[in-house]
Amino acid sequence: MAETGGSLPALVLRRLAISEQVAAAKFGTGRPVDDPVREQRELARVRDRAREIGLDPDRAAGFLADQIAASKQVQHRLFAHWTAHPGDRPTGGPDLSVLRAELDGLTVALLDQLRATGPEPLTPPETPDELKQEPLRTAFRSLAQRPS
Numbered sequence: 001m002a003e004t005g006g007s008l009p010a011l012v013l014r015r016l017a018i019s020e021q022v023a024a025a026k027f028g029t030g031r032p033v034d035d036p037v038r039e040q041r042e043l044a045r046v047r048d049r050a051r052e053i054g055l056d057p058d059r060a061a062g063f064l065a066d067q068i069a070a071s072k073q074v075q076h077r078l079f080a081h082w083t084a085h086p087g088d089r090p091t092g093g094p095d096l097s098v099l100r101a102e103l104d105g106l107t108v109a110l111l112d113q114l115r116a117t118g119p120e121p122l123t124p125p126e127t128p129d130e131l132k133q134e135p136l137r138t139a140f141r142s143l144a145q146r147p148s
């Protein structure tokens with residue numbers, strides 16, 4: 001079950017952690033990182049959900065687009081690493097369908113937190129994990145730019 005409580009930064013980090021497992025599931029089964037059909041479906045659902053909870057659909061979709069871009073940055077980095085270092089390749093791990101169900105649960109929680117968050121700019125949390133530094137900046141793009 002997905003951990004769906006927590007602050008916006010905690011949820012963003014959780015999404016990136018699941019993205020690492022998504023990369024492992026795809027690498028192991030020869031699937032590509034990018035799935036544009038799923039992305040469009042998610043963005044359409046996010047717009048619907050945003051309207052339901054009184055959040056601007058463009059703001060919600062822009063925010064999710066940043067989360068998707070960040071997820072793909074993490075996954076592409078891991079694919080490159082595992083291609084260059086076969087000894088580090090993962091074994092086992094949850095199925096993609098299980099992980100996607102977790103991501104879908106997290107999206108609902110992320111939108112609730114986005115609505116609850118005020119207009120003050122948010123900066124990405126510090127992380128010692130180099131893999132996640134640029135993806136975190138991507139994930140916080142729209143939040144960091146909001147007017148104070």
Ligand SMILES: C=C(O[C@@H]1C=C(C(=O)O)C=C[C@H]1O)C(=O)O
Nearest residue numbers: 022033034035038039067068071
């Ligand atoms: C996480 C996935 O990988 C990519 C990123 C997505 C996302 O962050 O929601 C969706 C589709 C893929 O382009 C996935 O395939 O589920």
